[in-house]
Amino acid sequence: MKSSVEGALLRAMPAVFVLIWSTGFVVAKYGLPYAPPLSFLTIRYALSMLCFVVWIALARVSWPRGRQQWLHLSVSGVLMHAGYLGGVWMAIKAGMGSGLAALMVGLQPILTALWVSRLASSEGAEKVTQRQWLGLALGLGGLVLVVSRKIGSTQEVTAFTLAAVTVALLSITAGTLYQKRFVQAADVRGANAVQIAAAFIVTLPLALFETEAVSWTPQFVGALAWSVLGLTLGGSSLLYMLIQRGAATAVTSLLYLVPPCTALMAWLLFAETITAVTVLGTAITALGVSLVVRVVKPTDQHQ
Secondary structure (H helix, E strand, C coil): CCHHHHHHHHHHHHHHHHHHHHHHHHHHHHHHHHHHHHHHHHEEEEEEEHHHHHHHHHHHCCCCHHHHHHHHHHHHHHHHHHHHHHHHHHHHHCCCCHHHHHHHCHHHHHHHHHHHHHHHHCCCCCCCCHHHHHHHHHHHHHHCCCCCCCCCCCCCHHHHHHHHHHHHHHHHHHHHHHHHHCCCCCCCHHHHHHHHHHHHHHHHHHCCCCCCCCCCHHHHHHHHHHHHHHHHEEEEHHHHHHHCCHHHHHHHHHHHHHHHHHHHHHHHHHHHCCHEEEEEEEHHHHHHHHHHHHHHHHHHHHH
C-alpha cells in the first residue's frame, strides 16, 4: 500500500511541478507593482533560506558534504535562481506580459536538447538529426510569430525586455545542464538552501542600486508568501528532484507545458489577451520542442 502511494506521488510530480512553475510568472506580475524586482527576490531568498534552515534543523537532515559539492551547488544556484528569476522578473517589471515571458523561456527544452545532442555527438553517438533541426526551426518560428505581433505596438518587446528574458533563458538552461552533470545526489532541502544562499549573495548587491521602495501591501505580502512557500520550497524542490531522478532533456521537456498554463492564468487574473496568433504561435513552438525532445531522449544517457 505504501509503495503504491509513493508511486502515485512520483507520477504526479511532473504535473504538480508544471502547475506550480506556471504560477511564478503570474506572481511576478502580481507582486512587482509594489517592489522592484531584485529587492523582491532578495527578500524572497532571505525568507526561503530561513525556512530551509528551520526545516533542516527540525528534520535533522544532513547538509551537502564537501567543498566541491557546495561549489557546484552554488554555481547552479546562481544560474537557476539569480540569473533565471532575475531576468524574468526584470522583463516583467519593464512591461513584458507574463504569458510572453513564459513562452520565450519555454524555448529552454530546445537549447537543452541541442546541447545534449552535441555532447553525444562528440562522444561518437547520434548527431543532430534533420527532425531536430526542423523542431528548432518550428520552435523559433512560433516564437517569432507571437513576438512580431507585439513589436512596435506595446512596451512588451523592447531591447531591454528581450535582453533580460534571454539572460533568463540561457541561465536556466545552463543551470539545469550544470546541475545534472556536476551536482551529486543530496537531500533536496540542504541542496536548495545552498543554491538559494548563493543566489542571495549575488542578488543583494545589485538590489542596493534599485531606487524604488518596497510597499508592504497585502498583495505584496501574499505574492511574497507564495513565492517562498509555493515556488521556492515547492517548485524549486520538485525541479531539483526531477533533475536528479531523470535526464535533463526529459525534465526540461515539461517546461513547454508552462506557457499555455501561464497564458491561461494571466488571462483569468489580468485579462491578458489570448489571440488566435498567440495560440497558433504557442502551438507551433510546442510542436517544435516536442520534435526535438522526442528525438534526443535516447541520447541523454551520455550526459
